[in-house]
Structure formats: C-alpha cells, structure tokens
Amino acid sequence: MATTAKNMKGFYKQTKSNITGGISKSKPSSRKVSPKHAATQGSDATQPAALISHGSLDVKGTLLLRKDYNFSFSIVMCLISNALVLMEFNDCNGYDEKEEMLRQFDMNMAYGPCVGMTRVDRWERALRLGMNPPNEIERLLKTEKVQQDCLWQGRV
C-alpha cells in the first residue's frame, strides 16, 4: 500500500478506489480486527494509525508539509487512512496489484454479476457473449496463483 503511494495524488486515488469497495464492508470486517489493531485505530487524530503502520518517510513528510492546511482536511485523511488500514489488515495475504486487477474485473458491471461464479467462469461467459474481456485476466487466472473465487465469495 505505502509503496504504491509515492505522491499525495497517487495515495489519494488509491484510497478512493478502496473506499467504494471497502467502506460498505468495513463494519463487519472491523469485528475481525484483533485487539492490537484496535489500539492503533483509537490513537490520536493528529498521528493517524496509517503513518505508524506504513512507516514510510514520504507519507510522513508530505503530511508534515500540509500541516498548514485546515483541520477538516486532516480529519478526512485520518478517516481515509483508517479505512486503508482496515482494508490492508483484512487482506494481508497477498493483496497486491494482481488481486486489485481481478477485483476491478469483478466489479465491472459490463460483465454481469460476479457473485456465485468463479472468476474463470465469468471470464469465459464474457468471452462467449462477445464482450471481449481482457486477455490479461485470463492469463492471471489460469497461470498464476491467484484467488479463483470472486471478491464477495463467502462474504455475502
């Protein structure tokens, strides 16, 4: 997560896409968060948990630069980074760009509902219905070790 957010803009963009997928799920998933993570969550607003867990100098540096921005901005950043933390701790087993790409494929409405089908089946259905799904997805699903079930499998 931190490595992909080299600049502030990139960081912000990353969180936005997570929020659409993640905020609605954060309530039930917060139950799964173990006590030690809860402690970091409840920490001081001026020192968001994300900074502590990331430990990346860039992010810290940029936040310090923006100390002169108004209060509401930093609140927003806290909320975003907290959500980010929750997302990260949920899928700490290999939530990387490949999974991100597959999740974007899951969420894409053009290929129909994703629940109840494996990703491969959904890709093949999209192919058969003439939607030209990206070949990259097929390659990932068939050749690499990625999660075969869709994003919501077992959660909905």
Next chain:
Amino acid sequence: MASMEIDSEKTHERKQSDYTCLQDERFEIQKEMYRGQQYSQIYFARLHLMRTLLYSLAPSWKPHLPVCKVLGLEEGKECIIVGTLFKHMKLKPCVLDEYSKERSVTPLVKPRNFMHPDDSLILEDESGRVKLGGSALSPAVYVTGVVVALHGKETSAGEFVVEDVLEAGLPPQLERPLDHLKEDKYVLLVSGLSIGSNSSNPLLFQLLVDHITGHVADDEELGLAAQIVHVVIAGNSVEFPRKLLTGQNMASKDQSTLYEPIKELDIMLNQIAAGVSVDIMPGLNDPANFALPQQPLNRCLFPGSAPYNTFRSCTNPHSFDVDNIRFLGTSGQNIDDLDKYSEAESKLDFVERTLRWRHLAPTAPNTLGCYPFTDRDPFLIETCPHVYFVGNQDKYDNRLVKGSEGQLVRLICIPKFCETGVAVAVNLRNLECHTRSFNIQL
C-alpha cells in the same frame, strides 16, 4: 413401418419421415453444476443477448434517437432505453406476507389472476431502474422478465413516459422447402392424458391408440392412420393418487397402487411405439423435476417402451424437426403462468406474445420455477419454429401468424385429452391442422 393387412386388396403402409432432435440439448441440465449462484445470472444473460438484438433493431426503428442506459437518462431528453420489465403487482402473493405485522384478511379462495388496476411497470438494466408511465405500455399485457426497447423521455417527477415500444419480433425462420411434400403427412399432438385420474377413461385413450396403430376396421380411417408419421404427447400423461403421498412410510400395497398409472401408460406407449415414433414430454403432474426446463422422464419408468428406438423421452420445452419442419412446444406451464399475471382475449394471444418477445417463458424465474443458469438463457427463441404448440389448455385453438420477414408459424393450443377427447393433427405439407376427436357414449 408395419403394413396393415385387412380384408381388402389395398394395403396401407405408414409414411416415412425424417426426424431430428438437435435443439433439445440446450434444455438439458446434466452438465450443469450448481455453485450457489442466484437468478441474477440468468437475468444478466437474458438482458445481454436481447439487448444486443434490440440495439441492432433500434436504428431502423427510430433512426435519429440516441440509445442510452437508465442511469444516463436526462430530464426532457428523448431517447431509447433497453432493459428488463418488472411489473409491480399488488396482489401477487409474496412470501413475506406471512411475516407482516398487520394480519389483513386473506381470501380463502386464491384468485386465478393476480392483476389489479394499480399494477405498474418498471424498466431495469444493470445501471438502475426507472418507473414507466404513459399509455403506450399497458401493464395488463406485459409481465416481469420481458426485454424491450422503449422510446420516451424522463419527466421531472423521475418517471419515464413511454411513447413507443419495440419488441424483438419474430425471429428469423429457416426456409421451408417449397415443394418438398407431394403427399399429406401428419404429426399428431396430444396432451393431458391424465392416466390414473378420476376423470380419465382408459377406453378413450385406447381408442386413440387403436387409431394411431391402425387397429380399426374402416379403410378410410386406416388411410388416415397411415399418414401419421410422428406422435407427441405434451405433458400431464399421468396423475398420481395424491392422497397416498402423506409423508409417512407407505405400505407396499399403496406403493403398487401409486405406480399403477405409469404402468398403464407404459403399456399404451408400447403399443404406439411399436408402430410409429413417439415423443413424450413431462408436464406439471408428471414424475419429473418441477423447475423448467423439465428433464426427460426417466427411461426406467417405461420398461416396455424404452427398448424401442421409436420411443423418445424428451424435455419440456421440446424442439424437433420432422422433414425440415421445425416444431417447438411446451406442456403449458409457461402460458398458464402468463394467464395468471397478464390478460388477453384468448390463450393464443399469450402464445403469440411469447413468440414476439422471443422468449418461451418470460415469467421464469420470477413466478415460474427455473434452473439458475449462469451463462445462457435456454428459453430464448433464436429460430422461428414452423409449428409452435402448447399443451394442456382448456380448448383447442389455432392461428397462423405471419412475420414481417415472411415467417409463417402455426400456433396450436392442444386441449386436455382426458376432458375433451381431442387430439390435434398437423399437416406437414401446408401447416394446416385439424382435430381428431374420440368419444365414448355408453
């Protein structure tokens, strides 16, 4: 087939025909595996396939109008939207009514038809839903599950006022070879035998069997029988004594009473199969699965008839070709369901509508049981049949429908044989049909 010799020099040989049944594969579910999917998948497949079709028809219908998604509707902008219709019905029974806090007085007698003047239509695609208004689209005619294209505009109230409707229309039809048949050949359609029910008379069915196999004395009738090349039994062939099915263990005496109807049916089918090719389709009361597409009745149920290669147990719906004439038919569940949720002057109107909507059973899976397919909708009619039959109706009716591209379809409502004693014969040469009625006056 066998030639019938009687006390005259003229021997009648049964006419031959070419029978193929390749389209039924899409109604078979042996290869399907249920993975916990919901019905959203079949609705998506239906919408996608129909939408592709409607998008190709829209430019020739209203060339200057843009096509947009429901979410892309702007107030006052005239456009075309394509989606699945949903009919909100006040009187439609809902399972949640059992749990409602207010116990309103529920009628003891279930209404046959759930329509109400307040029913409204909604159009839905994957981006959203919009309520439909205007008088161009009558809620009495349409049902949930039909995919249409609508021309209209959104009002300030958020409603989409419909000015015009585009249905998919009759699908393309394979050319009927023009002069291929010089002689009359008939396919006999019968349904609702209901063997084992109180109202069925075994003598009546025996008369029918005798007619088909040619065990008759009259030469003219023998000639008629020899012209039958194929027989289709469209559902509800047996009726089990339901009072025996109490959920408790059954005594062996009751068990043998239970399968008496099937044994009787097998004996009769044996006689028919020995003489002519016969297809049997499952119906609502038959020992097959409930959800459409109903799977073929198990061959073990017919130990006497199954060894014949003229005997075929088929799916419901059933599609087959005889001498290049395409037949498509169901045992009646699709039309009966339409009758409950919409209205028409005659049953044939429902049949014609399903053909124009290009979908055999639009109310599946909403109110009609259906298997949750993920990647296809097998009820979409891709090629126009030449004969479209529906079994187990109240009375015989038929109509010739002409399509805009020269398609010609004979629509047939087959009456219940146990009540009317009527079977329908379709002439392959000119698609004309007539009834053959059997009567017992004691």
